[in-house]
Amino acid sequence: MRTWVEIDKENLKYNILKLKELANNREVLGVVKANAYGLGSVEIAKILQEVGVNFFGLANLEEAIELQEAGINANFLILGASFEDELVEATKRGIHTAISSMQQLRFLVENNLNPNIHLKFDTGMTRLGFEVDEAEEVINFCKTNNLNLAGIFTHLSDSDGNTIDTKNFTLEQIEKFKNIVKDLDLKYIHISNSAGITNFHENILGNLVRAGIAMYSFTGNKKTPYLKNVFTIKSKVLFTKKVNKDSFVSYGRHYTLPADSTYAVIPIGYADGLKKYLTKGGYVLINNHRCEIIGNICMDMTMVRIPKELEKTIKISDEVTVINADIIDNLNIPELCVWEFMTGIGRRVKRIIV
Ligand SMILES: *Cc1c(COP(=O)(O)O)cnc(C)c1O
Numbered sequence: 588m589r590t591w592v593e594i595d596k597e598n599l600k601y602n603i604l605k606l607k608e609l610a611n612n613r614e615v616l617g618v619v620k621a622n623a624y625g626l627g628s629v630e631i632a633k634i635l636q637e638v639g640v641n642f643f644g645l646a647n648l649e650e651a652i653e654l655q656e657a658g659i660n661a662n663f664l665i666l667g668a669s670f671e672d673e674l675v676e677a678t679k680r681g682i683h684t685a686i687s688s689m690q691q692l693r694f695l696v697e698n699n700l701n702p703n704i705h706l707k708f709d710t711g712m713t714r715l716g717f718e719v720d721e722a723e724e725v726i727n728f729c730k731t732n733n734l735n736l737a738g739i740f741t742h743l744s745d746s747d748g749n750t751i752d753t754k755n756f757t758l759e760q761i762e763k764f765k766n767i768v769k770d771l772d773l774k775y776i777h778i779s780n781s782a783g784i785t786n787f788h789e790n791i792l793g794n795l796v797r798a799g800i801a802m803y804s805f806t807g808n809k810k811t812p813y814l815k816n817v818f819t820i821k822s823k824v825l826f827t828k829k830v831n832k833d834s835f836v837s838y839g840r841h842y843t844l845p846a847d848s849t850y851a852v853i854p855i856g857y858a859d860g861l862k863k864y865l866t867k868g869g870y871v872l873i874n875n876h877r878c879e880i881i882g883n884i885c886m887d888m889t890m891v892r893i894p895k896e897l898e899k900t901i902k903i904s905d906e907v908t909v910i911n912a913d914i915i916d917n918l919n920i921p922e923l924c925v926w927e928f929m930t931g932i933g934r935r936v937k938r939i940i941v
Contacts, residue, residue, distance in 0.1 A: 592820045594938060595941055599631070599635075602801065613794055615796055626938060629657040712743070743760055841882060850892050851893055865923075874900065
């Protein structure tokens with residue numbers, strides 16, 4: 588193999604159990620949308636089932652169908668919004684769907700469709716969802732028309748922030764949601780995303796939490812100290828060279844490598860998901876030495892500077908740790924977004940469960 592991502596099954600299971608414990612033993616919905624953040628939704632869902640996760644969150648119908656067709660026997664919730672033809676299909680397949688508009692509720696009634704629905708409320712995200720002050724009307728509509736109201740939820744927009752302002756904003760969202768659900772007894776009432784579990788576990792409402800990025804140890808772009816690393820992208824040294832004069836490295840000549848320095852070429856590039864912004868401050872590990880990324884990251888290759896103490900021993904095919912939670916935690920790159928990074932892991936990168 589040239590470049591691959593190792594998924595640590597035991598650490599993933601550990602993290603789920605830890606999150607469940609933090610959430611006071613509430614049921615955990617595993618958010619495995621976007622191919623489980625790039626790691627492989629079928630494989631990740633199977634691992635989660637081993638620790639009792641039996642409810643999975645997806646972005647759309649197609650993603651839920653992929654798991655059903657793979658034989659995953661569980662409940663599925665489409666977290667986003669669906670088109671009308673998708674509502675019809677989700678109903679047939681017994682897939683739970685989020686509903687954000689009266690138009691869709693009327694569509695269900697007029698077409699005698701009765702899927703398990705989760706009403707989505709907008710408490711501050713301003714994306715999907717009913718307005719908070721529509722709650723009474725919407726819930727009454729569901730009751731009057733005998734709709735299958737399985738759940739009510741909202742989404743936190745800034746729960747991974749770490750200022751007083753972000754904290755207050757999240758607490759306001761929680762308060763608004765509390766007012767909506769205070770007199771309701773539903774199978775599923777849920778508000779917490781990953782940071783809602785790790786940062787706000789004392790304020791959790793409802794009986795279900797939605798774990799996404801925290802399964803991979805993150806709260807925002809930072810590693811959560813008590814959670815374990817799950818994915819490590821690895822590669823191998825493809826080529827090395829010592830330059831005998833000051834030399835520009837890579838496209839655009841943005842980096843000058845001084846004479847008598849050694850660099851290595853690693854077979855991973857932005858087509859594999861190694862984002863170009865990692866040029867500014869990114870590094871890899873070779874035999875436990877930090878080797879800084881130098882020059883623009885290319886589509887299929889990346890150059891790294893080999894420190895003096897490694898020059899003598901580095902060999903072709905030496906293993907390279909390109910990225911893991913600890914490396915991401917150490918980076919201070921404003922463009923970095925760990926969700927974007929993970930979902931951008933390219934097709935050439937083999938997913939290996941260890
Ligand atoms: C994606 C998503 C999540 C998971 O978010 P994380 O921050 O990764 O935990 C939870 N809830 C909803 C509604 C989502 O769309």
